[in-house]
Amino acid sequence: MFNKLNNLNLTFLFILIMSTLLSVSSSSWFIIWISMEINVMSFIPLMMKLNHMKTSESMTLYFLVQSLSSMNLLMIILMTNLKFFWFTYMYDNKIFLINLILLMKLGAAPFYFWFPKVMKELNWMTNYLLMTWQKIIPMNLIFYFMNKTVMYAAIIMSVILGSLKAFNQTNLKLMMAYSSINHIGWLLSTMTLNLFIWINYLLNYLMLNYILCKMFNMMKINFLLNIFNSPYPTQLKIIILINFFSLAGIPPFLGFLPKWMTLLTMIYANNFLITFILISTTLINLFFYLRLMIPNFILSFTHMKFSLLMMKFNTFKLNNLLIFSYMNMLILIFMMYIYQMI
8 A cells, every 4th residue: 555565564554443443343431542542653653754854744743633632532531530620611511522622633624724734745545544544533433422513513614614725726635635624524414414324425435535546646646737747548537537526426426425315314404504515615626626637638738758758557456446436337326226225
């Protein structure tokens, strides 16, 4: 997955996965807190990139934010259990405070300040873990300790700020970071409705982000200009375009299914304001996704002879990504049939 996948990276990756599973399956606050700390400490070595000073800055920022959040969470747990008389207000509003702390760990608005700064200096596959897997533990805790007033405010701010901030970005990592903040709003909205819809959305988001991050990593693309100047086959254009369409929730692609389920359930629950905001911000996301790919299909670009040579890709990996991308349309039909049966 990473630039140099050695035994040490595999060890940290295994610890990362097992700590997440331990936290999700545990019913003890102490075990959950320990597994969260193990998760953070196993992810930080995966962020490391030698001979790159900016990476250490991202590692430090990520460590400080996660440590501060964990410290506050542990303090609230202890004060709640001890029930000191001068912490009566904290005891009565512990759910509200826990939600704010978990939103900071998640990188959701209004505590999103650290998320783009960390993603900007990391490689694509580490960013993939940060955008997807690292969201599981905080969201699992939010599901059990949810203050709907806080969640609705976080949903509205996340989808609006995520879309508007990504609107004018030329750095693809920053664009994907703000896009991830927007999808955090969608994931939080699914948690207020139904756990099945949340799992469906998360699995879909895991697959689509993996394909996109893998393609950007293979093509060595970090900026919008790199897409226009890099010579790569038409197959790669199709893969990226299909997955961007699916990430934006355009039918007949698979990404449409969880968004359609979310909006339908929101309408049944009479949450018309949030439904309108979710649809509106999705249109903004679709615009900057199309801005990446449409010029590649309708415009011609010249390349200097001494610039970039045609990149060599692993044919097996490329064909697998292409198959998964085309399966987006077929899986949607099957999943919609199952959903109607349920």
